[in-house]
Amino acid sequence: xxxxxxxxxxxxxxxxxxxxxxxGLALSFGVMRMINIAHGDFAILAAFLAVAVAAALELNPxxxxxxxxxxxxxxxxxxxxxxxxxxxxxxxLPPLLVTFGCAIVIQNLLLEVFSADTRSLDAGSLGTxxxxxxxxxxxxxxxxxxxxxxVAVLAALQWLFARSAVGRAFRAASDDAETAQLMGIxxxxxxxxxxxxxxxxxxxxxxxxxIRANVSPTEGxxxxxxxxxxxxxxxxxxxxxxxxxxxxxxxxxAIGLRFDPGWGILAGHLAFLAVxxxxxxxxxxxxxxx
Amino acid sequence: MxxxxxxxxxxxxxxxxxxxxxxxxxxxxxxxxxIGANGAGKSTFLRALAGLIATxxxxxxxxxxxIGGELAHRVVALGLALVPExxxxxxxxTVEENLLIGAYAGRPGPWxxxxxxxxxxxxxxxxKLQATMLSGGQQQMVAIGRALMSNPRLLLCDEISLxxxxxxxxxxxxxxxxxxxxxxxxxxxxxxxxxALQAADRLYCFQEGRIALExxxxxxxxxxxxxxxxxx
Numbered sequence: 001x002x003x004x005x006x007x008x009x010x011x012x013x014x015x016x017x018x019x020x021x022x023x024g025l026a027l028s029f030g031v032m033r034m035i036n037i038a039h040g041d042f043a044i045l046a047a048f049l050a051v052a053v054a055a056a057l058e059l060n061p062x063x064x065x066x067x068x069x070x071x072x073x074x075x076x077x078x079x080x081x082x083x084x085x086x087x088x089x090x091x092x093l094p095p096l097l098v099t100f101g102c103a104i105v106i107q108n109l110l111l112e113v114f115s116a117d118t119r120s121l122d123a124g125s126l127g128t129x130x131x132x133x134x135x136x137x138x139x140x141x142x143x144x145x146x147x148x149x150x151v152a153v154l155a156a157l158q159w160l161f162a163r164s165a166v167g168r169a170f171r172a173a174s175d176d177a178e179t180a181q182l183m184g185i186x187x188x189x190x191x192x193x194x195x196x197x198x199x200x201x202x203x204x205x206x207x208x209x210x211i212r213a214n215v216s217p218t219e220g221x222x223x224x225x226x227x228x229x230x231x232x233x234x235x236x237x238x239x240x241x242x243x244x245x246x247x248x249x250x251x252x253x254a255i256g257l258r259f260d261p262g263w264g265i266l267a268g269h270l271a272f273l274a275v276x277x278x279x280x281x282x283x284x285x286x287x288x289x290x
Numbered sequence: 291m292x293x294x295x296x297x298x299x300x301x302x303x304x305x306x307x308x309x310x311x312x313x314x315x316x317x318x319x320x321x322x323x324x325i326g327a328n329g330a331g332k333s334t335f336l337r338a339l340a341g342l343i344a345t346x347x348x349x350x351x352x353x354x355x356x357i358g359g360e361l362a363h364r365v366v367a368l369g370l371a372l373v374p375e376x377x378x379x380x381x382x383x384t385v386e387e388n389l390l391i392g393a394y395a396g397r398p399g400p401w402x403x404x405x406x407x408x409x410x411x412x413x414x415x416x417x418k419l420q421a422t423m424l425s426g427g428q429q430q431m432v433a434i435g436r437a438l439m440s441n442p443r444l445l446l447c448d449e450i451s452l453x454x455x456x457x458x459x460x461x462x463x464x465x466x467x468x469x470x471x472x473x474x475x476x477x478x479x480x481x482x483x484x485x486a487l488q489a490a491d492r493l494y495c496f497q498e499g500r501i502a503l504e505x506x507x508x509x510x511x512x513x514x515x516x517x518x519x520x521x522x
Contacts, residue, residue, distance in 0.1 A: 165390075165394065168383065168387055168390060168391050168394075169391065169394060171380065171382050171383055171387075172380045172383060172391050174382070175380040175381055175382050175383070176378055176380060178342065178362075178378075179374060179378040179380070180380075180391075181341075181342070181361070181362035181363045182340060182342070182362055182363075182366060182371070182372050182374060182437075183363075183366065183391050183392055183394045183395070183436070183440070184363050184366040184367050184394045184395025184396075184440060185363055185391075185394055186361075186363045187363075
């Protein structure tokens with residue numbers, strides 16, 4: 001019983017990281033109706049940037065994060081304005097192809113610059129510290145921090161979407177891009193902002209991943225799959241659903257791992273398939289398509 | 291004083307030419323009606339003015355400034371707002387959020403949330419509902435209120451009576467004098483000729499992408515209008 005509680009607790013914590021990976025994907029789909037195939041690769045790019053910055057400036061990972069996250073947000077805005085906005089239209093294929101191309105470019109750039117070696121960020125004792133919860137249960141400080149970050153990011157985004165003028169503009173542009181322009185909304189700028197936020201959040205995710213584990217230059221697509229699964233399990237267009245999706249995925253993997261070390265990833269995919277069969281719209285569907 | 295001056299405006303959808311050299315004007319404080327059969331180019335004309343269809347820069351002069359082909363989000367910031375055909379409310383926004391987004395351009399002026407609720411009191415009761423849960427007439431009120439929130443100098447209304455019961459249409463048109471009283475000029479596109487004649491100071495009739503008739507309603511005879519509307 002105790003071992004199972006521990007398993008579920010660790011799975012829950014992993015869910016926080018998956019939610020961070022998934023949020024940007026949900027955001028760019030929610031606002032631009034665009035799927036960013038390079039989403040996972042951008043996370044890995046941010047992780048390697050943080051590795052390089054931390055090494056060059058002798059910074060700890062969190063200070064490096066403060067530098068890399070704004071840089072990734074700026075990259076996201078520029079990429080959206082200069083490249084991705086031109087791919088948006090009735091046809092959903094061009095953004096898929098262009099971001100697929102971005103993924104290949106990023107992977108090869110990282111291989112070229114950093115070689116195929118895996119890297120990680122050293123956060124000192126924070127990486128291994130844990131809090132005792134009583135009853136023999138313990139939770140790592142880092143996973144707790146990641147979960148806290150995920151909840152904070154989602155709460156901030158929820159507030160932004162529900163209460164702010166920019167959030168209204170996001171929703172309006174998503175509903176009806178042409179009519180949004182009639183309201184004075186510059187869609188191209190709004191899409192740039194959405195991509196900047198998506199990129200900032202996925203940069204946080206990638207850097208946390210590199211603190212928790214080793215990352216390799218070609219790991220992006222695998223991260224993209226987990227992000228996709230979390231988004232779909234949670235329900236497209238629902239922010240808190242993304243967290244729920246991440247948690248379901250994390251717990252399923254943790255349960256699988258308890259049976260056999262080789263079953264963790266498979267159990268996550270099976271949970272995803274089960275949700276697709278039982279609730280094809282996800283647990284908290286929000287998206288309304290006219 | 292002239293607020294809007296349109297000279298030889300043409301507009302195309304791909305290879306198809308929809309408007310052929312439109313000359314059109316609106317004076318400050320004036321209400322102008324545009325009538326015409328389906329496909330005469332009325333909506334295309336309004337969309338061109340609002341910046342949704344490309345036109346030559348000099349063919350639209352608004353408040354002394356050439357704005358033809360300007361991007362739609364900049365046109366509304368200059369004070370020219372369109373109530374689009376079919377209302378086009380944002381389904382994921384509430385009534386109040388739909389109105390608030392109308393103020394996104396941030397133009398100062400007399401219109402704000404409370405004034406819109408005073409103009410259409412029913413909207414105040416429904417402010418928290420999703421906009422698409424309202425009746426057709428109420429949705430049209432939201433669409434007009436949303437455009438007013440940008441404090442336009444010129445309000446373009448595309449078929450605001452479309453699909454509504456006559457009694458509702460009367461309610462909606464009853465709001466126009468209150469809008470005029472703020473000094474806003476209005477262009478209404480209508481298929482309902484009677485409604486247009488009643489509301490307007492001046493009238494244009496479109497036929498196959500050209501202007502077939504122009505004048506004050508009192509000076510035009512029913513025969514003239516019928517001829518301009520249907521052609522021969």
